[in-house]
Amino acid sequence: MGTVVDAPAVVTEEVAENTLGGKKVTVVFVLGGPGSGKGTQCANIVEYFGFTHLSAGDLLRAEIKSGSENGTMIENMIKEGKIVPSEVTIKLLQEAMIKNENDKFLIDGFPRNEENRAAFENVTKISPAFVLFFDCSEKEMERRLLGRNQGRVDDNIETIKKRFKTFVESSLPVIEYYNSKDKVKKIDAAKPIPEVFEDVKTIFAPYAPKAE
Numbered sequence: 001m002g003t004v005v006d007a008p009a010v011v012t013e014e015v016a017e018n019t020l021g022g023k024k025v026t027v028v029f030v031l032g033g034p035g036s037g038k039g040t041q042c043a044n045i046v047e048y049f050g051f052t053h054l055s056a057g058d059l060l061r062a063e064i065k066s067g068s069e070n071g072t073m074i075e076n077m078i079k080e081g082k083i084v085p086s087e088v089t090i091k092l093l094q095e096a097m098i099k100n101e102n103d104k105f106l107i108d109g110f111p112r113n114e115e116n117r118a119a120f121e122n123v124t125k126i127s128p129a130f131v132l133f134f135d136c137s138e139k140e141m142e143r144r145l146l147g148r149n150q151g152r153v154d155d156n157i158e159t160i161k162k163r164f165k166t167f168v169e170s171s172l173p174v175i176e177y178y179n180s181k182d183k184v185k186k187i188d189a190a191k192p193i194p195e196v197f198e199d200v201k202t203i204f205a206p207y208a209p210k211a212e
């Protein structure tokens, strides 16, 4: 298993400003149950607000495809709806952020559990500007996942049930943690896609690109 990329040396003031490799960055965590619409809305936020979208799940799937030494382990965890050890996922996220010139990142599907949350904070010293939480019923999320048709190994009813259990047991407590810090912005994700994006737009208005 690889090691997490060394975080750049930082001083206290820089930590407060969320720096990464000398660059000041804004990070928004995008959380919600499987199929709540995180990826769909992130694509809209990228287009309208100029963020870079980093999906932890997509990075893990790319790692499998790359033939990495961790590939088999990651694939097994995804098929079982389990959460991959933080060091693997954080290394992928950190590398992606460092090599990208943007300074505004949507981190989708991370942190997925308390270990993810604490390890990211410890390694990167970055705290999110806020957490966007897509709230949706399991019935609706199951309907969407079974209709997604993207060939994902985890979009079958057996794995979907396991992913829901992991979400309730491991991911909801992370959302509660950030809620206790007043960092959660909750969206009703059961509405149609354009209506959800209207609510998202209101939240991201302060991040709109400045007119030249």
Ligand SMILES: Nc1ncnc2c1ncn2[C@@H]1O[C@H](COP(=O)(O)OP(=O)(O)OP(=O)(O)O)[C@@H](O)[C@H]1O
Pocket (backbone or CB within 6 Å): 032, 033, 034, 035, 036, 037, 038, 039, 040, 041, 057, 109, 144, 145, 147, 148, 189, 190, 191, 192, 193, 196
């Ligand atoms: N508001 C919505 N109403 C109806 N269908 C939606 C809505 N948002 C997304 N979908 C559809 O639901 C499916 C899942 O959406 P998406 O991939 O964005 O979810 P996700 O939260 O990223 O899921 P996962 O955690 O599994 O990656 C897609 O087929 C998408 O087109």
Ligand SMILES: Nc1ccn([C@@H]2O[C@H](COP(=O)(O)O)[C@@H](O)[C@H]2O)c(=O)n1
Pocket (backbone or CB within 6 Å): 034, 055, 056, 057, 058, 060, 077, 078, 079, 081, 082, 083, 084, 085, 089, 108, 109, 110, 111, 112, 116, 154, 163
């Ligand atoms: N922080 C994370 C994020 C994802 N995973 C694994 O990937 C699966 C798919 O994630 P999506 O966000 O694309 O739905 C997820 O069920 C986990 O198995 C992870 O381990 N850690």
Ligand SMILES: [Mg+2]
Pocket (backbone or CB within 6 Å): 038, 039, 055, 057, 109
């Ligand atoms: Mg997704």
